[in-house]
Amino acid sequence: MLTFALKRLGLAVLVALTVSAVSFSLLYLSGDPASAMAGESATSADIEALRRLYGFDRPFLVQYADWLFSALQGDFGQSYYFKLPVSQLIADRLSITMLLGVCGISFALVTAIPLGVAAAVRPNSFIDRTALFISVMGQALPSFWFGLVLIVIFSIQLNWLPPSGSGSWKNFIMPTVVLGYYAMPAIMRLTRAGMLEVLNADYIRTARAKGAGEWRVMFKHALRNAVVPVVSLAAVQMGFMLGGSIVVESIFALHGAGYLAWESIGRNDLPTVQALILVFAGFYIVFTFLSDLANAWLDPRIRVG
Amino acid sequence: MSEEPILAVEGLTIDIPMAQGTLHAVRGIDFELNRGETLCIVGESGSGKSLTSLAVMGLLPKRLECAARKLAFRGTELQGLPASAMRQLRGNRMAMIFQEPMTSLNPAYTIGDQLAEALLLHRRVSKAEARARAVELLGKVGITAAGSRLSQYPHQLSGGLRQRVMIAMALMCEPELVIADEPTTALDVTIQAQILRLLVDLQREMNMAMILVTHDLGVVARVADKVAVMYAGEVVEQGTAKEIFGHPSHPYTQGLLRCIPVPGRTKPGEHLGSIPGIVPSLIGKVEGCAFRTRCDLAESACAKPVPIHRTQGGHAWRCIHSRTKKADTERMPA
Amino acid sequence: MARDIDTLAEEIQGPSPAAILRRRVFGHYGLLFGATALLVIVALAVLAPLLAGHDPYAQSLVARMKPPFWMEGSDPNHLLGTDHLGRDYLARLLYGARISLAIGLIAALISGLIGTTMGVAAGYFGGRVDLVVTFLVNVRLAMPVVLVALAVVAVLGGSLQVVIVVLGFLLWDRFAVVMRSSTLQVRGLEYVNAAKAIGCSTRRIILSEIMPNILNNLIVVMTLEMAHAILLEAALSFLGLGVQPPTPSWGLMISEGKQMMLFEPWVIAIPGVALFILVLAINLLGDGLRDITAPENRS
Numbered sequence: 001m002l003t004f005a006l007k008r009l010g011l012a013v014l015v016a017l018t019v020s021a022v023s024f025s026l027l028y029l030s031g032d033p034a035s036a037m038a039g040e041s042a043t044s045a046d047i048e049a050l051r052r053l054y055g056f057d058r059p060f061l062v063q064y065a066d067w068l069f070s071a072l073q074g075d076f077g078q079s080y081y082f083k084l085p086v087s088q089l090i091a092d093r094l095s096i097t098m099l100l101g102v103c104g105i106s107f108a109l110v111t112a113i114p115l116g117v118a119a120a121v122r123p124n125s126f127i128d129r130t131a132l133f134i135s136v137m138g139q140a141l142p143s144f145w146f147g148l149v150l151i152v153i154f155s156i157q158l159n160w161l162p163p164s165g166s167g168s169w170k171n172f173i174m175p176t177v178v179l180g181y182y183a184m185p186a187i188m189r190l191t192r193a194g195m196l197e198v199l200n201a202d203y204i205r206t207a208r209a210k211g212a213g214e215w216r217v218m219f220k221h222a223l224r225n226a227v228v229p230v231v232s233l234a235a236v237q238m239g240f241m242l243g244g245s246i247v248v249e250s251i252f253a254l255h256g257a258g259y260l261a262w263e264s265i266g267r268n269d270l271p272t273v274q275a276l277i278l279v280f281a282g283f284y285i286v287f288t289f290l291s292d293l294a295n296a297w298l299d300p301r302i303r304v305g
Numbered sequence: 306m307s308e309e310p311i312l313a314v315e316g317l318t319i320d321i322p323m324a325q326g327t328l329h330a331v332r333g334i335d336f337e338l339n340r341g342e343t344l345c346i347v348g349e350s351g352s353g354k355s356l357t358s359l360a361v362m363g364l365l366p367k368r369l370e371c372a373a374r375k376l377a378f379r380g381t382e383l384q385g386l387p388a389s390a391m392r393q394l395r396g397n398r399m400a401m402i403f404q405e406p407m408t409s410l411n412p413a414y415t416i417g418d419q420l421a422e423a424l425l426l427h428r429r430v431s432k433a434e435a436r437a438r439a440v441e442l443l444g445k446v447g448i449t450a451a452g453s454r455l456s457q458y459p460h461q462l463s464g465g466l467r468q469r470v471m472i473a474m475a476l477m478c479e480p481e482l483v484i485a486d487e488p489t490t491a492l493d494v495t496i497q498a499q500i501l502r503l504l505v506d507l508q509r510e511m512n513m514a515m516i517l518v519t520h521d522l523g524v525v526a527r528v529a530d531k532v533a534v535m536y537a538g539e540v541v542e543q544g545t546a547k548e549i550f551g552h553p554s555h556p557y558t559q560g561l562l563r564c565i566p567v568p569g570r571t572k573p574g575e576h577l578g579s580i581p582g583i584v585p586s587l588i589g590k591v592e593g594c595a596f597r598t599r600c601d602l603a604e605s606a607c608a609k610p611v612p613i614h615r616t617q618g619g620h621a622w623r624c625i626h627s628r629t630k631k632a633d634t635e636r637m638p639a
Numbered sequence: 640m641a642r643d644i645d646t647l648a649e650e651i652q653g654p655s656p657a658a659i660l661r662r663r664v665f666g667h668y669g670l671l672f673g674a675t676a677l678l679v680i681v682a683l684a685v686l687a688p689l690l691a692g693h694d695p696y697a698q699s700l701v702a703r704m705k706p707p708f709w710m711e712g713s714d715p716n717h718l719l720g721t722d723h724l725g726r727d728y729l730a731r732l733l734y735g736a737r738i739s740l741a742i743g744l745i746a747a748l749i750s751g752l753i754g755t756t757m758g759v760a761a762g763y764f765g766g767r768v769d770l771v772v773t774f775l776v777n778v779r780l781a782m783p784v785v786l787v788a789l790a791v792v793a794v795l796g797g798s799l800q801v802v803i804v805v806l807g808f809l810l811w812d813r814f815a816v817v818m819r820s821s822t823l824q825v826r827g828l829e830y831v832n833a834a835k836a837i838g839c840s841t842r843r844i845i846l847s848e849i850m851p852n853i854l855n856n857l858i859v860v861m862t863l864e865m866a867h868a869i870l871l872e873a874a875l876s877f878l879g880l881g882v883q884p885p886t887p888s889w890g891l892m893i894s895e896g897k898q899m900m901l902f903e904p905w906v907i908a909i910p911g912v913a914l915f916i917l918v919l920a921i922n923l924l925g926d927g928l929r930d931i932t933a934p935e936n937r938s
Contacts (some may be wrong), residue, residue, distance in 0.1 A: 011777070018778045026791055136669075136926070140919035142870050144877045145893055145911040152904045202408040208364055209403075210423045210474070211396035213389075224413045236780070243783025247874050261786050265793045265880060273790050280783040288780075300458040301412060 001303055004296055012289045016282060020071070023277040024064050067274070076275035081267045086275045089260060094279075096166055096256035097245050100175055105238045107180030108187055113230065116191025117223065120199060131192065135185035143244070147178045147251040164253035175252045182244060183237040190233050194226035201225070228298050235291030239284030311482050311514040312338040312361065315375035319356050319538075322368060326588045330356050330369075332538045338531070340481070343508065343515045345525040345546075347561070348535030351584060354518045355404075357535075358484045361516070362401050363391045379481070397427040399482040400475035402504075405491050406468035410459035416443075416470055417455025423477040442473040446503060465496040472504060476511065483508065484516045489524075501528065522565050526550060534558050537584050537595035544620030554614070555622040556600045594624065602626060663931040670927025676920035684736035691730035693717070695887045699725035707905055719909055722892070723899060728906075731887035732913055738888050739869045739917060742803050746868035747861050749807025754814020755857060761815070762822025763845060772815060779812045788871065789880045797883045802875060806868045817860050821853035855932040862925030866918045873914055889914045 034051040042050075051057050055066070070077065076086035119128040154174065155163035165171050198204065199222055207221040245258035253259070257276060264272035296302040319331035331353040338344050346354045359365050361376070363383060376383045378399060383391065403409045411419060420439035424430060430438075436455060443451035446469040459467060468488060475483055485504060489497035505528050508515045519525060525532055526546065533543040534557065542555040553559045563578025582599035585591075594600070597607035606625045615621045664670060683690065699721070706713050707720040707728070714720075719728035761772035788805050795801045825831060826849065834848045873890030875881030882888040884895070889910040896906030 011774075015774070015777045015781055018774075019781050022778065022782065023787070026787065026794075136919070136922065140866070140915055140922050142873055142890075142893075142911065142914050142918070144874050144890075145907065145914065148893065148897065148900060148907050149911070152900055152907075156901055156904075202403060202405050203411040205364060206403065206409045206471075206474075207411065209362060209395055209401045211392045211394070211426050212422070213392060221411055225411070239781075240783075243786055246783075246785050246789070247878065250878060262789070262878060265786075265789050268793070273786075277783060277786055277790065280786060281781040284781045284783070299413070300415075301460045 001296060004302065005293060008289060008292050012285050016278075016285050017068075019281040019285075020068055020278050021064065023274055023281070024067060025060070026277075028060065071275070071278065076278075077271040079264070079269055079272045081264065081269040081272070086272050089272060090257055090275060090279060093255060093257040093260045096254055097242060097249070097258055100172065100179060100245055100248070100254065100256060101238060101242045103172055103176040104179030104241050105183060105234060107176050108183040108237065109234060111180070112184045112187035113191050113227075116188045117195055117218070119188075119192045120195030120226075121218065123196065128192075131188055135188050138181050138185040141181070143178050143182050144247050144251055146181065147174065147248060150174045150178065151251070166254045166256075171252070171254065175248045175254060178251075179241050179245065179248050183234075183241055186237065187230060187233055191226065191230055194229055195222060198222045198226045224298075228295055231294050231298065232288070232291045235287040235294075236284075239280075239287045242283050243280045309380040310337045310339050310377075311342075311379060312336075312516075313375055313377045314357075314361070315373060317357065317360060317373040317376060318371070319353065319360055319365065320370040322370070323588065328588045329591050330538050330587060331360070332587075332591065334533075334535070334538075334540045336531075336533050336540065336543065338482070338514045338516065340514055341509075341512045342530045343505070343517060343528055344531045344533060345529035346516060346518045346533050346535060347520060347522060347525055349520055349584070351537075352535040353538040354535050355486050358401065358486050358516060358518055361484060362395060362399065364395075364401070393427070396423055396475075396480075397478045398480050399484070400478070400480040402468075402471050402475050402483065402485040402488045404487040406464050406471050407491065409471055410467055412459055415456050415458055416462070420455070420470070420474050420477060423474050427478050438477060439473070442476055443470070445476070445507065446470075446473045447499075448473075464492050465500065468492060468496075468500055469503070472500075472507070476507065479511060480513060482514045482516070484518070486518045487520070488517075489521075490519075522561060534561070538587055538591075539595060539623060541596065541624070542620075542622035544616075544622075545618065548616075548618060548620040552620070554620070555596075555624050556602055556626075557596050558622075560599075660931065667927050667931060669923040670931065673920045673923030673925075673927055676916060677924055680736055680917055680920065681740065683733055684740050687730075687733035687737060691727065691733045693727035693730040695726060695730040695734040696885055697726060701725065704899070704903065706903070707909065710905070720905070722895065722906065726885075726887075728892075728909060731892060732889075732909060735887040735889045735892060735910065736913070736917070738799065738882065738886065739872065739914070742799070742806065742872045743865035743869040743921070745803045746806040746810060746872075747865040749804065750809070750811040750864055750868075751814050751857065751861050753808070754811030754860075755818045757811070758815040758818025759822050759845060759849065759853075762819040763826055763841075763849065769819070772819065776812050776815050779809075782809075784809050784871065785874060788875055789878060792875060793880050797875075797881055799882055799886065802872055802881050806871055810864050810868055810871075813864060814857070814860050817856055818853060821856045822849055825849050825852045855928070859925050859929045859932075862921050862928065866921040866925070869914070869921070870918055 034047050034054065034056045055063060058066075067077070074087050076090070078084070079086050079089055082089055115127075115131045115134070119125075119131040122128055151163045151174065154161045161173055162168070162171050204217060204221055207217045212221070242258075245256060246261050247258070248254070249256045249258035250262045257279065261273065261276045263269075264276065314337070315335045316333045317331060317335075318329070318333055321328040321330050334353075334357065336344060346357065348354045356365065356369070360371050360373075361378075361383075363386075365371050373384060378394060383394075386394075410416070417436055417439055420442070421432060421435035424435040424438055425432070428435075439455060440451045443454055448454055448466060448469055454462075459470075462470065468491075472488075483504075488504065489500050492500060501524060504515070504517075507513075517524070517528060529546040531543065532546050532549040533540045534549070534555065535541065536557045542549065542553070542558045549558065550562070553562055557580070560578060560580040564580070566577055580599055585595055585598055587595075592610070593608040594603075594611045597603040600607070604625065611623050611625055613621055613623050614627055702714070702717065702721050703723055703725040705717050705721040705725075708715075708718050710720075717727050717729065719732060721727055722731065757772045757775065761769040788802075788809055791805050792801055795805075831844060831848050834844050839848070872881055872888065873893070876888045876890030877894045879894060882891060884891060892910040893907050893914075896903075896910070900907045
């Protein structure tokens with residue numbers, strides 16, 4: 001188990017480093033970050049000054065090494081637009097995004113797992129078809145449009161929920177539903193497929209032969225085994241969701257890290273964008289790492305070598 | 306008055322609805338089993354023997370249709386019994402051992418948990434008592450260092466050990482009836498004999514009734530009190546082991562017996578028997594003798610309903626011939 | 640007479656593979672719906688210049704915010720009404736379909752080429768190649784797609800070509816994963832060993848022994864990624880950092896309608912429903928193709 005964890009950790013670090021290199025270099029695609037920053041009205045002297053100020057005149061690798069070294073110490077540089085340290089900016093905004101992510105994944109799990117189990121227990125029944133319908137709809141629904149529709153219905157027509165802001169828990173209901181509904185179909189399908197497979201397993205018949213009741217068979221013997229891949233998927237989805245929070249936060253004007261990303265991209269605020277890409281990637285890497293550990297722990301075939 | 310039989314089955318039928326029509330997998334079989342007896346159900350795969358044992362346990366998949374004139378455990382009719390009452394019996398007074406030890410144990414729980422569960426479901430005992438019983442039974446099925454095995458997971462055990470665990474699990478509540486569905490098929494040949502020996506010893510020691518489903522006539526010859534030979538969903542012949550091996554009366558039984566070598570009688574280079582042809586489809590209406598397409602003695606009468614011949618001793622076979630001319634195959638396999 | 644022989648043959652040998660396929664296709668309502676809807680949308684997009692009746696870019700100050708036909712005060716000249724600049728909504732919707740389809744198709748082709756190459760190489764050669772590909776897939780999955788796409792499009796400028804290429808370079812992960820495992824499955828089969836045994840070149844084995852047998856999986860992933868790319872383009876354009884105005888992208892239409900949705904919800908409803916139906920159709924087609932080519936995967 002320990003060797004597994006260490007190997008997995010090594011991989012995670014390597015992935016994180018590669019992501020940092022890719023995201024750092026991506027933003028030099030345009031060729032000259034200084035002129036991109038300065039905007040269209042800037043003179044060549046302005047651009048030259050900016051270039052020197054931010055060290056864009058140094059070799060690319062030196063810039064990257066410098067940036068990475070500072071980033072490891074939690075220093076992502078100054079935001080061009082907000083004139084604040086990027087790390088402080090992100091730290092201020094992250095709590096809203098995290099809250100949203102946790103609410104979203106909880107919503108997805110709480111709806112998807114029971115639905116998936118119910119669908120698997122009675123394949124081709126009404127509930128199975130309903131679950132399939134919901135998941136097919138969910139996969140085709142553009143989340144930004146779904147958000148707008150919710151605003152039109154619940155904020156404008158019914159006036160039940162506030163359309164924007166983050167002042168009260170009511171502000172989080174619609175974003176949670178939009179974000180959760182995005183992750184739900186995949187989790188539901190995997191739960192259903194996993195349960196279908198597990199319910200056909202010989203050990204389920206053994207449990208029945210022992211005289212275990214249906215609920216016990218379902219939850220103690222079947223779900224325990226079917227849930228293992230669902231844990232991984234939920235972690236992956238959680239990572240995707242944080243990355244996708246940019247859409248949801250911009251619709252509902254929730255001033256989280258996703259909203260910050262949107263603002264910064266629109267303002268060519270390179271250091272902030274680079275840092276945010278790295279932070280979101282970091283979350284994904286940490287979640288998948290933790291879920292692999294959780295999986296290893298849930299599955300004795302990995303835990304007890 | 307004699308004791309109520311442990312199990313009495315009369316006219317058991319199992320139908321499988323399929324897209325192409327109904328598959329009549331088991332068609333009207335009867336048997337009876339008393340305390341301490343071993344009944345061997347013999348037949349090739351697809352003959353309905355596993356379905357029959359699952360039907361007794363009430364473990365048939367829901368989409369199968371199962372009916373019988375009588376399906377009684379110690380005089381209690383099992384058909385129509387509420388699910389909760391059936392659960393009270395399962396694992397408690399009747400238990401089952403499955404064919405696939407590799408996949409029949411839940412990979413997520415320890416051996417100890419799974420053994421203890423069998424007892425905890427049916428007896429008001431503490432967890433510690435249940436584990437103590439588990440250790441006792443693991444010892445009984447010949448697992449050394451039983452105490453330390455409790456915390457192991459199924460994947461850490463070999464197939465033979467897992468099947469021993471399955472046997473121990475089936476015996477946790479001292480059932481009156483054990484159904485073993487090809488318990489040794491998936492194991493190495495050397496292990497097969499050990500497991501079988503163990504089952505038979507435990508059965509005698511605990512005075513249980515046992516149904517042993519197998520396609521291995523060698524096994525049958527060694528352990529059976531009674532034998533039921535199944536072919537294409539019917540019991541074509543049944544009787545005591547002595548009668549079946551001494552006077553096989555159905556052409557199918559005779560064919561089966563010709564397929565096994567007998568030490569001292571089968572000469573080197575001699576060809577063993579085989580039964581040509583394939584099992585007929587059981588989809589749709591099945592009439593007459595199902596074996597007639599492969600039988601040397603088939604006549605036009607075989608397409609009509611087939612009579613059952615019975616002797617005084619309870620030996621019965623389903624054939625138009627009262628005792629076929631080929632009844633000279635009196636060969637007892639070792 | 641021919642029919643009699645067919646039925647007879649079917650009774651003896653069971654249905655022919657073509658007959659089985661036909662039965663599966665016509666018994667699968669999701670597939671039928673998806674294929675039909677997609678065909679209709681493709682036809683509408685192709686015939687847009689004939690059907691639209693208006694220039695999707697032509698503004699008209701006097702004909703702004705005309706409601707669609709089911710509402711009061713609608714103009715029979717503008718069936719789906721007009722937007723805030725007086726442009727015909729039906730024309731913009733039809734031309735928008737071209738954009739969505741082009742983006743979906745080309746982005747899926749680019750990412751399919753990248754991902755399939757990587758996946759097949761990883762699955763076929765195994766070892767180090769596999770390690771590297773698996774690692775790259777991990778890296779790719781860790782990168783937040785929307786954020787990276789937005790940032791790159793912002794740096795390079797939001798044109799249709801840039802959006803297509805960026806999406807194409809971002810969405811290859813599923814191709815790589817699926818093609819890798821499909822290749823792994825096929826690689827060990829007898830006919831591949833047989834091809835090796837008679838001395839076929841690696842190139843030949845991959846192209847003529849492996850590819851045809853993983854093609855159905857490739858097509859399924861292709862449809863799903865096409866839908867994915869269409870949704871992403873719409874999201875990017877909605878956020879103002881994808882395709883730029885005045886291009887009639889559906890995402891952009893929703894974004895532009897956002898200001899008006901308080902009073903005129905139909906301005907976001909029309910492009911939204913169009914987007915939904917297109918993505919639904921492609922997904923249903925993909926799911927359906929998977930079901931009929933690998934029916935054992937479905938219960």
